[in-house]
Amino acid sequence: xxxxxxxxxxxxxxxxxxxxxxxxxxxxxxxxxxxxxxxxxxxxxxxxxxxxxxxxxxxxxxxxxxxxxxxxxxxxxxxxxxxxxxxxxxxxxxxxxxxxxxxxxxxxxxxxxxxxxxxxxxxxxxxxxxxxxxxxxxxxxxxxxxxxxxxxxxxxxxxxxxxxxxxxxxxxxxxxxxxxxxxxxxxxxxxxxxxxxxxxxxxxxxxxxxxxxxxxxxxxxxxxxxxxxxxxxxxxxxxxxxxxxxxxxxxxxxxxxxxxxxxxxxxxxxxxxxxxxxxxxxxxxxxxxxxxxxxxxxxxxxxxxxxxxxxxxxxxxxxxxxxxxxxxxxxxxxxxxxxxxxxxxxxxxxxxxxxxxxxxxxxxxxxxxxxxxxxxxxxxxxxxxxxxxxxxxxxxxxxxxxxxxxxxxxxxxxx
Amino acid sequence: xxxxxxxxxxxxxxxxxxxxxxxxxxxxxxxxxxxxxxxxxxxxxxxxxxxxxxxxxxxxxxxxxxxxxxxxxxxxxxxxxxxxxxxxxxxxxxxxxxxxxxxxxxxxxxxxxxxxxxxxxxxxxxxxxxxxxxxxxxxxxxxxxxxxxxxxxxxxxxxxxxxxxxxxxxxxxxxxxxxxxxxxxxxxxxxxxxxxxxxxxxxxxxxxxxxxxxxxxxxxxxxxxxxxxxxxxxxxxxxxxxxxxxxxxxxxxxxxxxxxxxxxxxxxxxxxxxxxxxxxxxxxxxxxxxxxxxxxxxxxxxxxxxxxxxxxxxxxxxxxxxxxxxxxxxxx
Numbered sequence: 224x225x226x227x228x229x230x231x232x233x234x235x236x237x238x239x240x241x242x243x244x245x246x247x248x249x250x251x252x253x254x255x256x257x258x259x260x261x262x263x264x265x266x267x268x269x270x271x272x273x274x275x276x277x278x279x280x281x282x283x284x285x286x287x288x289x290x291x292x293x294x295x296x297x298x299x300x301x302x303x304x305x306x307x308x309x310x311x312x313x314x315x316x317x318x319x320x321x322x323x324x325x326x327x328x329x330x331x332x333x334x335x336x337x338x339x340x341x342x343x344x345x346x347x348x349x350x351x352x353x354x355x356x357x358x359x360x361x362x363x364x365x366x367x368x369x370x371x372x373x374x375x376x377x378x379x380x381x382x383x384x385x386x387x388x389x390x391x392x393x394x395x396x397x398x399x400x401x402x403x404x405x406x407x408x409x410x411x412x413x414x415x416x417x418x419x420x421x422x423x424x425x426x427x428x429x430x431x432x433x434x435x436x437x438x439x440x441x442x443x444x445x446x447x448x449x450x451x452x453x454x455x456x457x458x459x460x461x462x463x464x465x466x467x468x469x470x471x472x473x474x475x476x477x478x479x480x481x482x483x484x485x486x487x488x489x490x491x492x493x494x495x496x497x498x499x500x501x502x503x504x505x506x507x508x509x510x511x512x513x514x515x516x517x518x519x520x521x522x523x524x525x526x527x528x529x530x531x532x533x534x535x536x537x538x539x540x541x542x543x544x545x546x547x548x549x550x551x552x553x554x555x556x557x558x559x560x561x562x563x564x565x566x567x568x569x570x571x572x573x574x575x576x577x578x579x580x581x582x583x584x585x586x587x588x589x590x591x592x593x594x595x596x597x598x599x600x601x602x603x604x605x606x607x608x609x610x611x612x613x614x615x616x617x618x619x620x621x622x623x624x625x626x627x628x629x630x631x632x633x634x635x636x637x638x
Numbered sequence: 639x640x641x642x643x644x645x646x647x648x649x650x651x652x653x654x655x656x657x658x659x660x661x662x663x664x665x666x667x668x669x670x671x672x673x674x675x676x677x678x679x680x681x682x683x684x685x686x687x688x689x690x691x692x693x694x695x696x697x698x699x700x701x702x703x704x705x706x707x708x709x710x711x712x713x714x715x716x717x718x719x720x721x722x723x724x725x726x727x728x729x730x731x732x733x734x735x736x737x738x739x740x741x742x743x744x745x746x747x748x749x750x751x752x753x754x755x756x757x758x759x760x761x762x763x764x765x766x767x768x769x770x771x772x773x774x775x776x777x778x779x780x781x782x783x784x785x786x787x788x789x790x791x792x793x794x795x796x797x798x799x800x801x802x803x804x805x806x807x808x809x810x811x812x813x814x815x816x817x818x819x820x821x822x823x824x825x826x827x828x829x830x831x832x833x834x835x836x837x838x839x840x841x842x843x844x845x846x847x848x849x850x851x852x853x854x855x856x857x858x859x860x861x862x863x864x865x866x867x868x869x870x871x872x873x874x875x876x877x878x879x880x881x882x883x884x885x886x887x888x889x890x891x892x893x894x895x896x897x898x899x900x901x902x903x904x905x906x907x908x909x910x911x912x913x914x915x916x917x918x919x920x921x922x923x924x925x926x927x928x929x930x931x932x933x934x935x936x937x938x939x940x941x942x943x944x945x946x947x948x949x950x951x952x953x954x955x956x957x958x959x960x961x962x963x964x965x966x967x968x969x970x
Binding site: 224230231234238239470471472473475476477478479480482483 | 711712738739742743745750755758760
């Protein structure tokens with residue numbers, strides 16, 4: 224009997240192109256957008272727009288300007304600034320994320336006490352951008368203009384420790400000349416290699432801790448976040464057929480049968496769970512194919528989380544539809560509920576960005592359990608034992624909501 | 639499960655001999671009483687319906703019709719009294735509840751499914767065993783004259799056809815008792831006649847029918863017996879012809895369709911023996927046929943300042959009885 228209700232729901236979905244698009248097309252599309260945004264938000268793929276103003280026009284400043292422009296991780300602003308005021312204007316008007324001003328020769332600036340040769344201008348709303356570009360400029364200076372960087376160190380050394388003798392200075396100049404030649408594009412490969420071998424490794428090296436897969440944490444995070452958001456949304460909207468059926472007498476007809484409300488609830492629940500699983504599968508399929516999220520080797524646990532998440536969303540949708548008297552009431556309540564659960568549960572903004580109090584509060588929300596479960600599995604390689612708290616919470620929530628649904632359907636049927 | 643869910647039970651109930659009219663009382667309601675939050679909805683109802691009998695349940699809104707229907711369908715626990723269908727209580731016995739077919743007032747169908755798909759769903763939910771579903775659908779379609787429309791989407795059918803499908807979906811399991819809530823509301827005369835034919839055919843096959851309607855012509859033409867409910871109790875109950883004979887023996891009904899009647903003129907009309915009829919703008923009075931002089935009546939009404947649009951004389955019908963009964967209440 225539940226299969227009859229399941230069939231009705233399935234045919235209703237298949238014969239409504241609008242619903243089909245909303246259920247199966249919109250979630251992957253939204254995920255694509257979120258993933259595209261947040262895939263670069265970790266910083267390693269940010270392509271900030273940089274406006275450069277060279278006020279010195281020395282050989283070193285010209286080389287540095289060119290090196291910054293050639294840097295693949297940065298983009299040039301739409302036009303070059305003509306003055307400092309113009310550069311500030313570009314940044315203020317968001318035509319550039321950051322402005323870089325070379326106001327003294329970087330290799331000899333230590334001769335001018337208290338004045339940095341390079342200044343980075345940034346918008347207060349993009350504080351991270353200034354810091355990122357400042358770091359990038361220092362790296363470019365050291366890597367692309369090593370002769371100038373060494374010269375700057377030598378000037379400092381002489382000034383603060385001990386001056387060179389004439390002979391030492393001549394030798395140093397010769398070496399710096401040798402290093403400078405190695406940076407030319409036409410320099411022989413052997414020369415470049417010889418210089419590179421003699422160079423001291425940078426003071427700080429980066430090593431990123433991550434799981435075995437190559438996908439970025441935020442891409443994995445938002446796969447779960449978008450999945451539970453749309454699970455809730457679709458389940459609530461599909462479950463509203465319960466209200467239509469109650470209002471047009473179909474529920475009365477069904478309740479006249481021997482099994483009462485059970486096949487009605489079970490059939491709808493089954494359909495909503497399956498619909499949710501397909502929906503989530505589409506999102507993760509996209510995550511796997513486009514962003515390289517590795518799911519196949521974790522398929523059993525992924526399936527377990529997906530079933531639990533789809534079941535929780537389906538049960539919540541049914542409970543809401545059973546409680547509300549009219550479709551209008553249910554639509555208002557579902558919009559409120561989906562948005563609040565998404566915001567607090569971490570579907571919109573990652574929970575770790577929330578204030579501590581809000582983070583703790585979000586643990587009572589199914590969205591948080593689902594996101595945490597997917598993220599733990601796909602990013603931290605969590606096992607079944609690690610996932611159990613989230614899974615048990617989802618199963619308990621599902622049972623509670625189904626009991627609530629049954630109670631309200633029974634009450635309205637006998638009112 | 640010893641219900642129609644089992645194929646043997648289904649086969650058994652398909653035999654028309656079990657539904658021969660007059661053999662026994664199918665539905666017995668005794669002293670049914672129920673109240674909602676202190677408001678009495680049913681105040682001690684007694685009712686019997688035999689196989690192959692149509693009972694018209696009449697009454698103004700709030701009289702208790704829906705509550706009585708729900709109780710008979712087994713969806714309501716009575717505060718007092720009993721309801722038995724073929725000897726068992728539908729409220730406590732799911733198998734008995736399955737012997738009832740319920741036709742809701744609204745079109746309780748899935749618009750995006752075809753007629754056949756709808757029937758397949760409701761046959762399964764009504765407990766028709768799967769192997770018998772195609773046969774049950776074909777039989778119900780034939781009985782309701784819907785076979786040519788079987789593969790049409792329900793939402794594309796006219797209102798009259800949708801009403802027929804609404805009934806068709808409730809007779810798939812050969813119910814012993816069919817309960818219909820306003821089955822012909824909002825449809826044209828042809829569609830209404832088609833539904834009447836379906837109901838009369840079901841009656842001839844032994845199905846007991848409980849029908850609620852505000853269409854008193856329909857109730858009179860279809861029902862073997864009617865009951866007029868007021869404030870949760872029957873104020874009249876019996877065969878329409880018997881009730882009319884008892885109430886209006888030797889009397890004729892004068893119908894006057896009048897222009898605007900204000901309160902003062904209404905009071906004057908009442909002193910002339912007229913009273914408002916069920917149809918707005920229409921007044922009536924009962925009198926022996928020999929006592930009615932239409933020209934004299936017209937003059938008297940016109941003298942009160944009210945325009946007379948039409949005057950006619952007819953035999954009192956159920957509508958007359960309904961209005962009169964609600965005015966006078968239960969007979970002493």
